[in-house]
Every structure is written in structure tokens, then in C-alpha cells.
Amino acid sequence: MTAMPSHHHQQAPFQFQQQASCVGVGLPAPPVSSAAPVAQYAAGGQMFVGDAAESGVTFGGGAGAAQQEMVAMAMAPRKRKRVVEQGRTPPVLEIGAADVAAHFHQQLVDVDRLVLQHTAKMWADLTEQRRRHARQVVATVEAAAGKRLRAKEEEIQRMGRLNWALEERVKSLYVEAQVWRDLAQSNEAASNALRGELQQALDAQQARLCGGAAGAGTGTGGADDAESCCCGENDVVAGAGAGGAGPEDEEEAGTSSPPGQRRTCAVCGEGAAEVLLLPCRHLCACAPCAGAARACPACGCAKNGSVCVNFS
Template structure:
């Protein structure tokens, strides 16, 4: 019986070794699969981080372009408003000149009604105020346009 027991014990050890080897082999396969999965995830993570950085740079480029375009649009809007204002002023001056030249007017100061006009207002170019009123008036009495200069005119009759 001693031999049978020894034989059984030996078989039992072999079976345990085989089971242990099979368990170790299965665990090693699973461990290797998990390591490969971790490596894939690390590569994917790296690729995603690179893409995020690329998108951040692209975002900044688009933001700068939008700000530049907005500044250009504002500048163009301002220029357009200035041109429209200037065009309006020119049209107003032209209408005023046309109305002044189309009718015969008395040769008296349009501000005080006294002396003969001798001061030419600029930029509307109305010869409409006397020497006494020239330095006092701020708006042309004919077209109500603010003047930015005046010229004393010596008229010879």
C-alpha cells in the first residue's frame, strides 16, 4: 500500500503542477493581452493629444483671422461713413450754391442787413456777411453750414 499511496501522491503532484502551469499560462496570456490593450490606449491617447494641440493652434489662427477681418470691416465702415458724410456736405454745398446763384439777391449783409457783404465764408463760399459780422458768425446765414474759415474780399465797383 505504500507504493499505491506514493503513486497517488505523485499523480496528485503532477496534476497540481499541470493545473498550476495551465493557470499560469492563462494568466500570462491575459496579462499580455491587457498590456497590449494598455499600449494601444496609450498610443490612442498620444494621437488624441496631438490632435487637440493641432486644433488649438488652428483655433487661434481662425480667431486671429476673425479679429483681423473685424478690424478691417470696422475701418471700411468708418471710411464709408466719412465718404458719405463728405458726399452729403458736398451735395448740400452744391444745392446751396445753385440756389444762391439762381436768384438775384440784394447786396446787404445777411446777418445784420446793414453794410455790403465783404467776407467770404469757407467752405461754402458764400459772400454774405459784412466785415463787422464776419468774425462773429459761426454758421453761414445762407446755408446754415458751419464755416471753418473766412476771407475778407475787397470789392471794387
């Protein structure tokens, strides 16, 4: 019995399984295929006995029926054996199926390995990209923060310089205020001293006026005016003695008015003597003459100031 072609081997498992199932339940087996196998035909073109029994062809008239039954009975065990043998898978097909399964499994393993490699590479690329992006973000944030920090440091330095300048200004203003305070205190002390001296001069003049009224005709008024002279380095009249001015000056500046009347100006003789000249403290000039005079008209002492006296 020769081997069957490959295309018949591919269809055999399914067909033989159907026949085996039919034989097991006692049903007639359906025809396997319309195409007869190559092994069922003889070399000389004669039909195989088993094929003749299956095909139902009669031989030689009426005697062919009995002969056909005998052939069928003789071939029945052989036919059943052939159906059983055809129901099994040939070893060659089992080896080929195992090779195909192994090859298919190897292909699956290779595909899984490629997928895993590609996935690992993709995850590595994504991780590196994420790290690079994080580094870029950190660098950008650090640059912005550094710029703001430098701006704040410059502002702090500028405010420090401004504070130092303001502190220096406050110190200078404090020193200046202290100087002005000392000057104000000294001026206040000088004004208090001048006020006291003026009050003393007014009291002395009032006493002289009262004394002149009591000793009229003795000429003591001129002597009183001469006694109030303050001689020193400011004197402009040459030949003045240590005791005061001469008799003519005393006569000229010390002409006292009658009691109850004010003295007249020693310069113009018209205005009332109401300006006290300093430093000699002579009350002998009116306001216009005292402003124009450079020296006291009574003693000739150089004038360095004047005080207006209000007798009202």
C-alpha cells in the first residue's frame, strides 16, 4: 500500500474522525471523498476489489450478486481495520505539528521579547525626557529666582546707602540744632543781662532827675551824665581823662531840663532824648539822630548799638 499525497493527509484527520464516530454508533459511514485515493487503482487500469465492492459495480450478470456479497463479507474486517487505521494521526504529522507548535511558540517568545525591549526602551526614553524637562524647569526657576534675589540685594544695598545718608543728615541736623540751641541760650542770657542793665540805667536816670530837681543851680546834672560814660578802647575823643569827659562836654551834654520835663536831643536839640546809646549808656539822642550818629554826642564813645526807651 503506497503513501497518500500531502493534500489527502491534510484532510484525513477530520474525515477519519467523522467515519470513526459513525462506526461507533452503528450508523453507515458517509463517503469520504469523491476523489478515490491513488492506491485503490491497479497499475493495469483494473479496479481494486475493495473499491468494486464499495462502488456497487456488478460483474457478469446474475451471478455477480452472490459474488459481490462474498467479496463484501471478506472485505468487511479489512475495511473496518482500514477505517480505524485512518482515524489515527500519522507520526509524521505529529512531528510536523510539534515543530510548528514549537516554531509558533518561539515566534511568540520572540515577539514578547521584542515588545518588552521596545517597552523598556520607550520607558527609558520617557524617563530621560522627564528628567531633562525637570532639569530645564529647575534651571528656569533658579534663573528667575536668582534675578529676583539680585534685584532685592541691590535694593537692600540702595536702601542701606539711603539710610546711612539719612543718619548722617540726622546727625548733622542734631549738631546744628545743638549749636542753635546754645546760641539761643547765649542770646537769651545776653538779652536778660541787657534788660537788667537797662533797668538799672533807667533807675539811675530817674534818680538823677530827682536829684537834679533838688540841686538846681549847682550844675550836678552834667556831672551825672559824665559819670555814666564807659571809657575804653571804643573812645574816639582824644585827651579824655580817667574821670570822664571835660567840663565843656559835661556842660553841653548834661544840661538837664526842669523837673517834670523830658530831656531834649543833644544833637538836634528838638526831639526828645529817648534812645540809649551803647556801650556808654547815655540817653542823649532822639531816634533819627541816634540812627545817623556813629558816636555818642555826650562822651564821644564809638556807638555799637542803641536801645529805644519808652517812657509812657
